[in-house]
Amino acid sequence: MTQRFLPALLSASLLLAGCATNPVTGKKEVMLVSEGQELAMGKESDPAVVAQFGLYQDQKLQQYINTMGDRMGAISHRPELNYQFRIVDSPVINAFAVPGGYVYFTRGIMANFNNEAQFAGVLGHEIGHVTARHSAKQQTTAILSQVGLMGAMIASPRLAQFGEQAMQGLQLLTLKFSRDDENQADELGVEYSTKIGYNAAEMADFFRTLEREQQQAGGQAIPDFLSTHPNPADRYTHVNQLAAQWKQKPGTPQTLEVNRDKYLRLIDGITYGADPRQGFVENNAFYHPELKFQFPIPQGWKSQNSPQQFQMADPAGKALMMLTLAPGNSPQEAAQAVAKQLNLQVAESRQLTVNGFPALAFVGTQVQQDPQTGQQVAGVQVLTYLIQDGKTIYALLGASSPQDFAAYVPVFTRTMEGFQRLTDASKLNRQPEHVRIRTAKAGQTLAQNLAANGIPEKRYEEMAILNGMELSDKLGRGMLFKVVGK
Known part of the structure; x- marks a missing residue:
């Protein structure tokens, strides 16, 4: 305009x-x-x-x-x-x-x-x-x-x-x-x-x-x-x-x-805090205990999880990746839906298997409208993997500008082809923390009450803020306070 x-x-x-x-x-x-x-x-x-x-x-x-x-x-x-x-x-x-x-x-x-x-x-x-x-x-x-x-x-x-x-x-x-x-x-x-x-x-x-x-x-x-x-x-x-x-x-x-x-x-x-059942990041990998999958995250990339998708971004601001669910009963149907939703002109596609999962990969260029001329112009380039797990199809997308796309394709591919079944019991069984209400003993400080409830000293200040108190505050007999645990 x-x-x-x-x-x-x-x-x-x-x-x-x-x-x-x-x-x-x-x-x-x-x-x-x-x-x-x-x-x-x-x-x-x-x-x-x-x-x-x-x-x-x-x-x-x-x-x-x-x-x-x-x-x-x-x-x-x-x-x-x-x-x-x-x-x-x-x-x-x-x-x-x-x-x-x-x-x-x-x-x-x-x-x-x-x-x-x-x-x-x-x-x-x-x-x-x-x-x-x-x-x-x-x-x-x-x-x-x-x-x-x-x-x-x-x-x-x-x-x-x-x-x-x-x-x-x-x-x-x-x-x-x-x-x-x-x-x-x-x-x-x-x-x-x-x-x-x-x-x-x-x-x-x-x-x-x-x-x-x-x-x-x-x-x-x-x-x-x-x-x-x-x-x-x-x-x-x-x-x-x-x-x-x-x-x-x-x-x-x-x-x-x-x-x-x-x-x-x-x-x-x-x-209390992040719920690992909804997915969590650890040691440059994303794990989802409920959906039972994992994949690597590029070194140094920032990430954010939400119920609808997992996002990753290159710290240099030149590329982004995301994982989300895709519609359709097959990777082929999902690919058509994703290409339509994102206005992608598909240049090449191929069927493959990713760690035992049926998949389809394609490269597309997003078509955008020039606000000055109204003409269609090429925008970002996108590598998309559609990976099927039973009735669920995951879309892993990586996007960057045309001039940077070739340099990021290996990064995108390593992440997408690293998608695999999660079998590690320590990850599958990860549970969130919860706020627990405890009753104070007379004459003790908040710090003493935290110690009596097994709270590590490194978390004392965190617990003090959670309770709206100072660690030196005296708690009367029967006073309620918060601790955090599984």
Whole structure:
């Protein structure tokens, strides 16, 4: 699109959208997205979110988040919305919302809350993004992008375009909110959690946990809710001030709940960290105990696993690989489907056997449309192996630019022809860790209680952060605390 068309397009969009009243502020605002479009975006994004992470299967925990969410939605500024709440199967500490009332919590963040009030505050924050229509306001700068590392890792525009098309099933709407939006969501989190009877100061304390998690990760940025705009220390102070103000307002319950023990008992047994049953990387190889296969990963390549696919990227940003499922009853049918989905012109193909599995390999060039001329041009080159295991067909794809493709073919081939049956019992039987709730002995510190429960000293600080405590904190008789084990 040429630059001269942009002002006209923007003006037309503004005229079509018109002004809308913000449900939270009551002020008129120009919105490029109508409420109907907002609801539609959420409905369309939800399957992609679920596909990206998978749902965490815990009926009791899901019922809890539904009940709390419904209570809070009813007193929010948009009670008419049909809010949907999901716990997704990710170890990352994160919570996020997409337009239209879809709110997601990872099992990672659920494991790190230490009471109901902390959860309620974050729940209010995410519902606040929805009620204040932050996503609609930010839509002009939003993009539909994959949640993962590929977008940031692959520098080549051609490869990025390939990745976008190849990963359509994993795309979802992600929005970067402004400092003002984040502050407003914090304010609404305090308001909503207080209104349903919880002590919002606990939300401020959770910011300390997030800050410690970030420091333990070496200062690496943590997604969405841990955003550093504004920084956690400022947010801690601001939320504490807001919580104190709300306690003084007429109609605020005399006693605000924290409910530590109730929450800890609720999450007893929750999966902690990465779940190896869904696949794991070890010693430059990917293992999948449930599906019983393995294959090598090129030395130094970065990787990310999700329920729908496994991704690998060259650190130089010149190539990517992925494994995913392919449709069809045979490698030949799967090859036709993959070539059609990715707009690949197939140059050569051959049937082969990969470690006893029937397979088909082909090389294709992705056909793209030139945005200036509208003509079709050659894009990235792709090597694809379709490998059949019973009724399941796996697609292993490797892509790079035409000028680099020949150099990467041996790397792609070694990985793809390294696909084989997993038989190692130590890998097949790998189990995830779980949060276990224990009862403290009187007069002992957290460190002493961790030692008494067999926690290795190298994990003490990790457990202290998980409990929202210091190792030197004294635990009273009967006090509950978290440990981690199989």
